[in-house]
Amino acid sequence: MIRFRPVQLGVGGAAECRLCGGREAPSRRDAVAVAEEFSVLADEWNAAPGPNVLLCGCEPFSHPDLPEIVGAAVAAGTERIGLLTDAIALGEADNASGAIASGVRYVEAILLAPNAAEHDRLSGIPGSFDAAVAGMEALVHAASVAEEKVALVGRVVVCPHTLKSLPEITLVFAKASASAVRYVVRKELCASRLEWVFAALDTAVVSRMWGWVDGVSLELLGDRALHAEAAVVVEGGASS
Amino acid sequence: MSGEGFLKVALVALNATGYQSLALGYIRAFAQADPRLQGKVGFTTLDLSADLDPWWLAYRLAQLKPEVVGISVMCWNRCLVCDLCSILRKALPDVRIVLGGPEVGPIAEEVLARNSALDVIVRGEGEETFAELLHAYVKGTPVWRVDGVTCRREGGIVSSPDRGLLSRLDDVPSPYLAGVMQPNEGTAYIETYRGCPHSCGYCFEGKGYGRIRYFSNERVEAEVDALFSAGVRTFSFIDPVFNLTRDRLVWLSGVLAPYVARGLRLHTVEVDVEHIDSTAAKLLRAAGVVSVETGPQSVGPEALRICKRAFDRERFASGVAALKAEGIAVECDLIVGLPGDHTSDVLDGMRFVVGLDPGIMQMSTLHVLPGTDLWNRADELGLDMMNELSHEIVCSQEIGFTDLRRLEALGSAITGVYRARLESTT
Ligand code: SF4
Numbered sequence: 001m002i003r004f005r006p007v008q009l010g011v012g013g014a015a016e017c018r019l020c021g022g023r024e025a026p027s028r029r030d031a032v033a034v035a036e037e038f039s040v041l042a043d044e045w046n047a048a049p050g051p052n053v054l055l056c057g058c059e060p061f062s063h064p065d066l067p068e069i070v071g072a073a074v075a076a077g078t079e080r081i082g083l084l085t086d087a088i089a090l091g092e093a094d095n096a097s098g099a100i101a102s103g104v105r106y107v108e109a110i111l112l113a114p115n116a117a118e119h120d121r122l123s124g125i126p127g128s129f130d131a132a133v134a135g136m137e138a139l140v141h142a143a144s145v146a147e148e149k150v151a152l153v154g155r156v157v158v159c160p161h162t163l164k165s166l167p168e169i170t171l172v173f174a175k176a177s178a179s180a181v182r183y184v185v186r187k188e189l190c191a192s193r194l195e196w197v198f199a200a201l202d203t204a205v206v207s208r209m210w211g212w213v214d215g216v217s218l219e220l221l222g223d224r225a226l227h228a229e230a231a232v233v234v235e236g237g238a239s240s
Numbered sequence: 241m242s243g244e245g246f247l248k249v250a251l252v253a254l255n256a257t258g259y260q261s262l263a264l265g266y267i268r269a270f271a272q273a274d275p276r277l278q279g280k281v282g283f284t285t286l287d288l289s290a291d292l293d294p295w296w297l298a299y300r301l302a303q304l305k306p307e308v309v310g311i312s313v314m315c316w317n318r319c320l321v322c323d324l325c326s327i328l329r330k331a332l333p334d335v336r337i338v339l340g341g342p343e344v345g346p347i348a349e350e351v352l353a354r355n356s357a358l359d360v361i362v363r364g365e366g367e368e369t370f371a372e373l374l375h376a377y378v379k380g381t382p383v384w385r386v387d388g389v390t391c392r393r394e395g396g397i398v399s400s401p402d403r404g405l406l407s408r409l410d411d412v413p414s415p416y417l418a419g420v421m422q423p424n425e426g427t428a429y430i431e432t433y434r435g436c437p438h439s440c441g442y443c444f445e446g447k448g449y450g451r452i453r454y455f456s457n458e459r460v461e462a463e464v465d466a467l468f469s470a471g472v473r474t475f476s477f478i479d480p481v482f483n484l485t486r487d488r489l490v491w492l493s494g495v496l497a498p499y500v501a502r503g504l505r506l507h508t509v510e511v512d513v514e515h516i517d518s519t520a521a522k523l524l525r526a527a528g529v530v531s532v533e534t535g536p537q538s539v540g541p542e543a544l545r546i547c548k549r550a551f552d553r554e555r556f557a558s559g560v561a562a563l564k565a566e567g568i569a570v571e572c573d574l575i576v577g578l579p580g581d582h583t584s585d586v587l588d589g590m591r592f593v594v595g596l597d598p599g600i601m602q603m604s605t606l607h608v609l610p611g612t613d614l615w616n617r618a619d620e621l622g623l624d625m626m627n628e629l630s631h632e633i634v635c636s637q638e639i640g641f642t643d644l645r646r647l648e649a650l651g652s653a654i655t656g657v658y659r660a661r662l663e664s665t666t
Contacts, residue, residue: 001594049595080661179656180649226647
């Protein structure tokens with residue numbers, strides 16, 4: 001419902017479990033080129049509210065020029081600056097407060113599993129689950145200290161390895177004070193296995209969060225068709 | 241009390257955090273000004289927040305040893321008031337418990353029948369009736385003879401005839417000028433009229449107060465001047481429609497402008513946005529208005545018809561644009577679960593409001609308030625409410641329980657993402 005335009009900072013981010021998604025070798029885009037994209041985008045933006053951008057493609061915090069990039073987005077008049085992140089670096093040093101101070105107001109955080117053992121196995125990064133949870137907590141805390149409104153939304157790519165953990169992953173997001181969870185369902189996932197997605201959507205609602213599904217037809221959603229309604233529409237999708 | 245002594249009265253309001261009760265201030269100021277009660281009745285006001293514990297409230301009241309406790313009941317505090325009254329009845333067996341307010345007045349007999357702790361309910365506009373009630377207590381005359389009350393009599397429940405509305409609002413003293421209410425953190429409430437020209441099905445204002453009655457211009461001007469001189473720099477106008485007519489807006493703007501130049505600001509006045517053009521927006525700005533609140537509540541044609549609300553997309557959008565052009569923040573409100581609205585209408589409403597980019601958007605689930613048109617037609621319209629205490633709807637004929645909860649979750653997520661933004665510096 002609220003549109004964001006994806007702006008690629010590079011390639012090689014880790015939105016999917018490593019058993020499914022082939023990882024590209026990480027690379028970063030030139031900050032000047034990204035800044036130019038913000039200006040073009042602001043000029044072209046033709047429907048309120050906005051302009052809004054989601055920085056994605058590679059892990060934003062791995063980009064050495066992230067502060068300058070966010071600064072350029074602010075200077076271009078961007079209203080909502082979002083990060084698609086594995087949330088690990090949010091808990092480090094003053095990254096969370098720094099991001100908010102520089103203008104970030106939307107964070108879409110990725111989880112692959114509801115516990116450290118499974119998440120770390122799927123991400124291939126030891127300690128990544130605990131760090132991600134700490135990162136989300138740091139973000140919420142920093143927003144409260146700064147008295148700024150910052151939206152935290154969870155993101156899970158639904159694959160055979162994350163499927164049965166979806167309700168529990170949803171609860172981890174709820175505990176971290178996320179306001180919604182985006183479930184990105186991989187095309188090859190069989191329609192007969194959507195029960196786990198449905199359970200996750202119901203878990204979201206009873207946890208007072210919105211859950212929405214990318215990649216499943218209204219027909220398949222049946223009486224949960226309302227869950228096709230995205231709180232945040234990333235035009236053309238967002239990869240990380 | 242038999243009629244000779246001194247009657248101790250405690251007045252209680254339980255507000256949303258940060259708010260005060262102007263209604264309670266009026267009730268007390270009016271009664272205190274009644275010569276028949278002077279020297280015979282003493283008042284204490286507890287103007288508190290609704291997040292307090294009923295046991296603690298009862299404890300505080302018990303310390304005051306009142307003979308009469310008067311409590312203002314609103315939709316947000318009815319459960320708390322119910323608990324408080326049950327405790328009070330046991331803790332202070334002889335106290336007379338009197339309730340008033342839109343939440344109980346229209347269903348007074350039902351409320352008394354349900355709750356044996358209660359003695360009297362004041363129906364409708366409360367100032368005159370409450371003063372008359374106190375007079376009856378002081379004189380020891382029967383309460384049921386007071387117009388506008390519902391009370392117990394000989395084991396039953398009786399309602400006296402309705403009391404007519406006050407013919408001159410100026411007869412109600414300003415609670416601030418009477419010294420019974422203090423501005424809260426530099427903010428004071430101002431009311432310039434009662435009643436509403438509209439009669440939206442979910443709202444009590446138009447129906448409950450009937451015709452529009454005004455405080456005199458002189459009274460409003462004097463109150464504004466006195467409050468500003470006392471250091472108040474923020475006014476909250478509680479008028480149902482601040483831009484009621486163009487003439488009135490011109491007058492109010494003229495009254496307030498000199499104070500605006502010296503720092504006065506008005507927050508969140510209610511406006512009829514479809515009657516705002518660039519001239520009206522400029523008048524609002526000159527009046528010191530920094531934020532307004534408005535509908536559309538729904539954009540669904542059927543819900544609008546049932547609720548007797550007019551809505552014109554273009555006019556609404558152009559009103560919001562005119563306000564934004566003057567730097568006035570607009571809060572657009574939507575009600576989820578209105579009869580006639582399907583999920584697609586609610587989604588359409590969300591999209592419409594998001595697309596206007598008003599500044600603030602607010603969504604709430606329908607509460608069917610006693611005395612409103614929707615309350616009277618709830619069965620016919622298929623509105624299922626939670627219970628007799630909470631009038632939030634569980635489902636409507638058009639939207640089932642689960643989709644209603646989903647819409648609440650979606651609305652809350654969207655408002656969260658919407659408000660998380662950088663303010664434009666351009
Ligand atoms: S909702 Fe507003 S316009 Fe409608 S009757 Fe109530 S006060 Fe009047």
